[in-house]
Each structure stands twice: as C-alpha cells, then as structure tokens.
Amino acid sequence: AKLWDFGGQEIYHATHSFFLSTRALYLLVWSAAPPEKTDDAADEADFPYEYWLEHVRTLGGNSPVILVQNKTDLKREFLDQGKLAERYDNIREFCDVSASAGDGVEHLKEQIRKWFAADPQLKHIIGFPMPEAWERVRRALEKKAEDEPHITYQAYLDLCRAEQLPEESAPVLCRFLHETGVLLHFADLHSLRSMVIIDPNWAIEQVYAILNRPELLRGRGRFGRELLRQVLADFSEPEIDRFLDLLQRFELVFPLDAAKQQYVAPQYLSPETPEGFGLMWEHSGPPVLVYHYPRFLHKNIMVRFLSRFGAQAAQQV
Template sequence: MTNERVMQLIREAYEKNLTTLDLSENQLTQLPSEITELKNLTTLNLSGNQLTQLPSEIGELKSLTSFDLSVNQLTQLPPEIGELKNLTILNVYRNQLIQLLPEITELKNLTTLDLSLNKLTQLPPEIGELNNLKTLYSSSNQLTQLPLEITKLKNLTELYLSSNLMIRLPLEITELKNLTTLNVYRNQLIQLPSKITELKNLKKLDLSRNQLAQLPPEIAELKNLTTLDLSRNQLAQLPPEIAELKNLTTLDLFENPLISLPPEIVSQGVKAIFTYLKQSKTTENNEAKLIVVGDGKVGKTCLAYRLINDEFLEDVQITEGINISKWEIPAPYSENRKIKLNIWDFGGQEIYHSTHQFFLTNRSVYLLVWNARITKDYTNIYYWLHTLEAFGEDSPIILVMSKMNESDDDLNLKDLKSKFLQIAGYVKIDSKDGKGISNLKEIICETVWNLPLMRVKWVDSWYEVRNELEGIGDNLILYDEFCEICRSRGLDAENIDILDGYLHDLGIILHFKDRIGLKNIVILKPEWATGAFYKILSAKSVLHNEGVLLQNELDRIWDKETYPSAVHSQLMELMNKFELAYELPDKKRYLIPELLPKNEPDYDWDDEENLYFYYSYDSFLPSGIITRTHA
C-alpha cells in the first residue's frame, strides 16, 4: 500500500466522518499532516510502520481514546501527546524509546499503557499520577528498579515486567492491592519478599527464568492464586505451605534442581504435587536404573554379572529382551548409606531394538558397551548415543570398551563429548579377569550418587506399599488387589491414583489405566511382559508368515505356566499399546511390523492415476519407526 493510498484512506475517513482509522503496515516514515483534520477520530492504528517521530500536531486529535503506535522506530513521544486527554489505551510496543516525558502524566484517563520492547532504563516518577491505569506493560526493557511512585497506581490490576534487569522486587510493590497479574519473567531476581503476601487479589504470578533459590513459606497466603510459574529457577525444594493454595490450577516447575520432588510427581500436576508435599517422608530412597545397552555379543551380560558377583560368567546365554537384576553398593563418602541399582541388561540383537525405547528413561545411568574387535568403524556407537540422547534425555552415559584383552582400541573421546554432553566417562574393562572393573565401579558409584534425585525421601506409606508389592511372587495382580494393599497402608483414593502413576513412571510396575483391556491389571514384573514381547519377535513361524501372527499360535509360542491363556488378550493389547502388534479385522490374526518382509512387495500400480510418497528424515531416526510406518 502506497502513501497515496494512505491519503485516500484519510480523505475517506474525513468525508465519512469515521471514528476509526487503520493505517498499519504501510511503510510510513512520517504521518501526513492532513490527519489532524479528523477531529472525531477515536481509534487510530499506526502499527507496523517506520515512523521515527510524530508531528506536534498530533495533539489536535482530542477525541482519540485508543492510539496504537507499536512496531515503529520512535525514540521518544512528543510533549503534545499529553494533550490527548481522552486516551484510555496507548500502545508503544516495540519502538526505540529511551525515556518517557513527564507530559505523559496528563493522560489521566489512561487504563492501558504498553511500553514493552523499548530501551527504557527507568520509568519516570510521574507515572504514579496515572490514577486510572489498570494494565501496565513494561517488559523487555532495561529496568533495574521501579520508582516508588508506582505504588500510587491503586487501580492497577496487571503489571508486566518480564525480561528486564531487576535483582529484587521493591517492597513497595505490595501496596498495589488490586493486582491480579504480576509477570516478572526473565529478570535476575534472587529472592521474593515475604511481604508479597499482601497482594491478596493476585491470581497469576510469573516468576520464571530468574535465580530464585527458595520461596518464602508466606506464599501460601496468596489464596486467590490460580497460576504460578516458577520454571527455570534454582529451586531445590518447595515450602510445604504451598500446598495450601487451594485455587491453584497451574504450577510450572520445569527446569529446577528439585531434590525433594520427583519429576514423576511433578508431571502429574498440581493435585499430585500437593498430595505428595503433605505426606510424611522419613525413608531415604537411593535407587536408580543402571541400563546396559550395546550391540549383540559385546559382553553386556558378562559385565552385569561381574559387577554384581565379582565373578566371570562362563556359560553365557544370549539375552532375549531384558534381564533385570539388583545390585547394592555403598554410597560414596558415607559408611551407612547404600545405593540400590536395578540393572537392566538389554538384548543387543537388532530385532529387539525397536522395543528398547519404551524402557529407556531419564532417571537412569547408561552403560554403553562396545567391543573394538567387532565395532571397528564405531558406526553403532553413534547409533546408540543418538538413541540414548533421544529417549534418555540428559541421563549420564558411561562408555565401556569390553574384552580389552582380546582387542584394545581408543575412541576420539573429545569429539564424542563435544557432540554428546551427557557422556560421563570412558572405561576399558575385561570381565574375564576383572581388569578395569574396580575403576568402572567407582565411576558408576560417583555418577549415580550425583543423579538429581538421590537422597530424596519417600512418602512413608508409599514406600511400604512398594515393598509389599516387591514381596509378591506373582507377575501381575488385579488393580482391585493393588488398591486394597494401598488402603491397608492408609491411602485414600487420591493417594492411590497418584502412587499408581508414580510407580508406573518409575518402571516399578506397569499399569495402563487409559486402556480398557489393561486397566484392570497391574504388572509387577516388567521383564515378564517384555519377555512375552521378545518371544513373539523371535518366533520363526511369524517371520516365515511375513509378519502375520495367528491367534492360535500363542499357546505354542508362550509357555503355558508363565503365560497362561487367561492373560493372552492383555499381553497382545500391551503389544498393541507399544505399536509392536496390530490386530487384524478378522480378530484371529495380528500384524507384527518388526517382522514384515524387508523387500518391497510388487504392486500392480497405475502410475498415471496414483501418487508416490517419499519420507525423508533429516536427523537421527530411532529403530522401528520405518517398520511401524510401513504397517
């Protein structure tokens, strides 16, 4: 749109006596003087232009109530802006303002003022004279403090101060009794004044991206809070009193070094967090997963056995799926504390890789085992590192070169660490004579002990339930039985629901309450379920049948004592949940994507009437994605 078009719009507004004029996004570098003839104009939008200044004649638009100057290049507002006595909304968002002139205080009817994304280093004391101001945006400036006069804004309900340079909030801010929204996102706050509790009407408080190390217990007095954003701070714990905020519906704790609140509880939301905080906690639970991964025949099972028993395993069977074993080690720098490690030894055969991702969790330490004699080009090391990065998030990885007596080699560790920051160490070992094992144990111990949630205390009653479940010899129980165990420990329905989700997320049990076919059973031994998966994936009859599993084959594939017919439907539902199997329409067969033929079938394809689709992946592709897409 040209300036000629702008003049046409101004003439049209004058001839029709319009009260609203939109001149936004017109590349205007100056405002035509003719605009001052629009005496009845109440709304003027000049946003998204290239204005560096406003003419002094702007003060002649006495009827203006809404003035939008956002996204321009104004370095200051003219003194005549103060003549626009009827303005209720003034938007100067994203300009180059370095100061506000005192004349702005003449705008007594202003209810909304947006000064965000400018270069203001301070707000003038005169701003306190804007008695009717309800909303003040001053985000993304360079403010280090607020003028004391801001406390005069008794009608202020919303105050936005995000992305500034404030180290602390002034105590005087608590005099703004009508505030309902306070946004101090991305500043440098190191503490929150306890007097903030005087803001009794506060509903939304955003303190994210600061440097808060603690919250005052008095925060519980903000009874009307519905949203509290504490993400990306330095909070190690929350005051128990926060659970008294009955109206809180959103509590964001993302990226805090919390040591008193498990992420599995945080992920369940406010209700679960508050329930957890209210419980008695005296039992320290120093427990983690030690997950051993790598290609087949690199010595993973021998390594796991040597770590636990300090002996060499002579007769090694190929690991089909996952072997889970327990290992207890003393905590570093402590004579009394113990660390419980659940070692998950994953089968390395490629056929099993697609299922591994469902059990790779971010509360783990990973041992990535390789053998120089087998993996000369290191391609598979990168494959595993990418896989762990995708599914294990920031969990530390210890690289282990096995069978060093047979073939010794080195990795470019500096290069690997630059690409995968979670690499915590590199050790060469030989499980046969134990060489390097003591060094590996030390690194494992140090790495595990430094996991974020070590030394966290469990809820007493939850710990008792967990121990009772571990003492049950069965592979699964009914959900009603699980609830009865919980109730016997004094848990109500709310606690049962939260504990159920917590134990599931930790991998202690498997309970998929969102699936009709699975919600009535609780699997106590995850390896029992995964064992069933791998027997299907290893079945030659299914492979020969091009990935089609017949319903009547299950009795032959699965051992009847371990997998009785009564649980077949649940196990197949579980495979369907993990996209490892799909029930076909006849209800008598299943398609197993991982066992589909590797060669593309011949289709009678009409090139003129149909389209070809090609899938291109620019980054790392985890195992199994293609087969599931194919299915």
C-alpha cells in the first residue's frame, strides 16, 4: 500500500489525479460524527461521500469501492444502501467500523481481501510473486529517491541493468510501479517520457508550492514563467518546461499566451460573470450542445474543462 498526504483544501483536489489509479480498490472512509476542527484545518471544507464517489468514478476509472463508515461508536447514519449501489455500480461493500475501538476492523480486512481477489484487474497484485530482479530495482529506486526526487528514463534503464533486469522487462516494470504508486512515469507524453519521478510526494509538494502562491489569488489564476523560476529555483529551464507539461497533463493549468509564457490556474478564476458576457450570450444564438447532470456535477469537471479548452477561448479570461 502507498500513502500520500493530500492538502485538504478544495483548491488541491485537482491534484488527486496524479495518484488516483484505475488499478486499485478504494476505501471511501466517512463519518456521521462532526469533525474536530483545528487552526490548521480552518480553510478545509467537508464534502459529502457522493462527491468522493464521483471523484473515483471520474479519475479512478470507476474502480471498485468499499464505503466505510467510521466513528460508529460516536454516531451512526443508516444509508439507503440499495439506492446508492444502484447509482454507483462500483460500490462493492458497505462496512461500519470504529477505528479507535477496533469494532468492525477485522470484517473490513476480510472484505478488502475478498474484493481484491474478485476483481480481474487487481487479483494478481496481492500475493503477486514479484521477481527478485523487480524487487531489487524497486528497493534501489526507493533508496535513490532519498537523494533524488526524479531521474531520467535512461538512468532508470541503467539502474535496471545494474540490478540484472532484462532490458525487455524494464518498461513492463516501470508501468507496474507507476500503477502501484511507487513512481510516476508518463510514457504516453513525449515531453515527459524522459522523466521518471521516483518520489511522488515531491511532485505533490512542488504543485502545492505553486498553487499556494498569493500571486495566483491576486491575479485570478494568472502567472508567468518568472513565478515558476522563483518557486522551482533548483530547476533548470528544461526541467521547468517538463514540469509545466506535467501541470498541463493533469489539467491543472492552461496556456493563456504561450508566446509570452503566460498561464492560468482555473481554480483561481473569479466566480463572477465577466462584464458584457450576458450580452454576448444573449446574441450567440441557441445552444448547440447541452450537458445535463441530473444527480451530481463534480466541481473538478469544470476545472478540467477550463484547463482543456481555456487556451481556445476567443477572448482572454
């Protein structure tokens, strides 16, 4: 299992796409008991479990989910399980637990093993007899990640060769380690193919360092390359280029003016309707295409939509 500490603020939710794998069993843990608020969590908001179920559906490829109600020793909410299972066909089980008291934990473990073994995409991961050479490479990468958060793909191949892994097995192992959260590698994107992020937490920290900048809030999401140079001070110019490609790959930003190297983080766009937009909308004719969401419109859909099509806008945002 791999664990990451994501920021709780809504502004960070789009970064979850870095790690929500389509080859995973998700435990959606929620509680009917009121959360304990701290000063550090002042900016955090609570979201209903439907929000996170849609999160998994959108970003996790509708992977199987076990819905876990925690803190049942304090308060318990009875769900309409049939209705939820009908709406979300990837829900495999409902479990009630109290982590502090230990109630229901063993049953939850049994369900995890059961549904992992039942899924054709997952059953070979648990108990998978990893070849010795694969295990040597994995350990070597985790050791190397203590000093270097990312390496070139050629360096990865050299490490595989040093650990006596056959050359034809290196891409297969790399894909497996990506799917299981050990590293990040995007072989499908030419500009990122040469980069292997062997410390995924480092990627989270760099993205948060950019999204946390007050300039983004003041500029309503606009930023330039100079901001990236300040935040990513240890990066070379080619590395900054690759990081920008990474941000665009996960639809966190879009280019406003590529020639001037200006970008927009759509999470910070103003919620107010731009002046004159109503008149433009009124004279634009009937809509050509309408999407209707009868149950739930995930907020991240709009962020991803703006990231994907923002650069094609007729006017600047």
